Amino acid sequence: MGKETNGVLARTSDDEVIKKQEIQEAQANMWKFVFGFTEMAVIKCAIELGIADFLEENNNNEEVISLNQLSNALGCCSSSLYRILRFLINRGIFKETSTKNGEIGYVQTPLSRLLIKEGGNSMAAFLLFESSPVMLAPWHNLTARISSKDNGRPAFDAAHGKDVWKYAEADPGHSNLLNSAMACDARVAVSAIINDCPEIFKGVNTMVDxxxxxxxxxxxxxxxxxxxxxxxxxxxxxxxxxxxxxGVVHVGGDMFNYVPKADVAFLMWVLHDWGDEECIQILTKCREAIPKDKGKVIILEAIIGEKEENIIRGSNNEKLKDVGLMLDMVMMAHTSNGKERTSKEWAYVLNAAGFSRHTITHINAVQSVIQAYPS
Ligand SMILES: C[S@@+](CC[C@H](N)C(=O)[O-])C[C@H]1O[C@@H](n2cnc3c(N)ncnc32)[C@H](O)[C@@H]1O
Structure with a gap:
């Protein structure tokens, strides 16, 4: 009996310890969410200051750049720059080390290299676009957007009085920011396509993007x-x-009215900007633009995993999966009806637009490759 009592007591106290640990872990995680914006804001600051650009240009001979050199070159307050770098270094962005003279110095890391303003893998333009006041304002309207049975006013419209495309048309500076951000992702996604599925372009003579x-x-x-x-x-x-x-001809037009004729219609990060009915309209125009016998549509989009799906995309699988879920929220904030789709939802819009067969190939990118063939 005594033992049993002890047993119950011991179990209770183990439970209490576990509960306390869970609460502490939850609190620590919640702090990360409370101050989640600091990461975007401080990375934006680092890009604007040109920290990665200066280190890249001057780190050439593996020379460590001292805090003093960096703050003089960038015209910054040295102590504030130190704090900015300390925050970023804690996240693997830049690395602190010592100069030959024993001063505090810095070198690049794989993450900080992505912040160089121009360059093959740079993601700077994407961050500057998403962190711009124009793109941040709609997030304040998310609750209003979904607090109505049939979806309220789109969050972007509520913030700016027009949709994201009309806004870009009226503001060339913002349009440039948007196009540069998309080009940034295109460099990453295209390199994954070239590596992982080059065969999809075999025999393609003309392609409309x-x-x-x-x-x-x-x-x-x-x-x-x-x-x-x-x-x-x-x-x-x-x-x-x-x-x-x-090898590229630029043509202006509205894809809801007409798509130029080609062997292949290629759509990357376009359909996720639209609702199902709009996707069916765009895909129907694409189907009309390609030859019925040997034409195809290539779609590059994230595919939201369903529980039963076992998507193998390599080591980045879990992280990229979460990017898909984040993008879905971005679509909710920035477009009128856009969304990321599961493979079943893709099958629905493709079948409704007259594509009887499609295949899905997962590549090492946020997007997967869908090839759809007309009936
Ligand atoms: C998210 S961006 C994707 C750009 C590019 N495909 C990429 O991934 O880098 C969507 C593109 O669709 C274009 N777009 C929006 N509405 C359109 C329409 N009605 N006709 C043709 N293009 C349109 C936008 O101007 C923008 O360039």
Missing amino acids: VGGGDGTTLRLLIESFPWINGINYDLPHVASVAPHAN
Whole structure:
């Protein structure tokens, strides 16, 4: 009996310890969410100051850049710059080390290299776009948006009086920010396509990139698959300022009305901006643009995993899965009806638009590759 009592007492106290640990862990996690914005804000500051650019230009001979050198070069208050760097270093962005003279110094890390303003893998433009006041304002309207049975006024419209595309048309500076951000992702996604599924472009003579932005995607694809003739198709205000690229013709137009004819219609991060009915309209226009016998549509989009799905995408699988869920929230804040879709939801819009067969290939990117064939 005594033993049993002891047993109960011991169990109770173990339970209490576990409960206390769980509460402490929950509190520590909640602090991360409370101050989650600090990461975006401080990384934005680092990009604007050009910390990664200066280190990259001057770290050449593996020379460590001292805090003094850095603050003088960037025209910054040394003690504030030290605190900014301490925060970032704690997250693997930059590394603190000592100079030859024993002063505090810094070097780049794989993460900090992504903050260089220009460059192959840079994600700086994406962060500057998402952290711009224009893109942050709609988040304050998220609750109002969903606090109505049939979805309230889109959060972006409520903040700015028009949708994201009309806003970009009226504000060339913002349009440029948007196009640069998309080009940033395009460089990452296209390199994954080229590595993981180059065979999908075999025998493709003409390809139209619908909603292709500034043409970065087509330019990079044609560099690797030079037999493709590319049509970069986007709204007139985007196509008219897109830079020249060999093998690419820029055409302005509205994909809801018309899509230029080609062997393949390519859509990356376009359909997730729209609701199902709009996707069916766009895909129908794409189906009409390609040959019925040998044409196809290539779609690059995130696929939200369903419980029964076992998506294998390599070591980044879990992290990329969460990016898909974050993007779904971004669609809710920034577009009128856009959303990320599960494979079943993709099957629905594709079938409704007249594509009887499709395949899904997972690549080492946020997006997967869907190839759809007309009936
Ligand atoms: C999220 S961006 C994707 C850009 C590019 N595909 C990429 O992934 O880098 C969506 C693109 O769709 C374009 N777009 C929006 N509405 C359009 C329409 N009605 N007709 C053609 N393009 C449109 C936008 O201008 C923008 O460039």
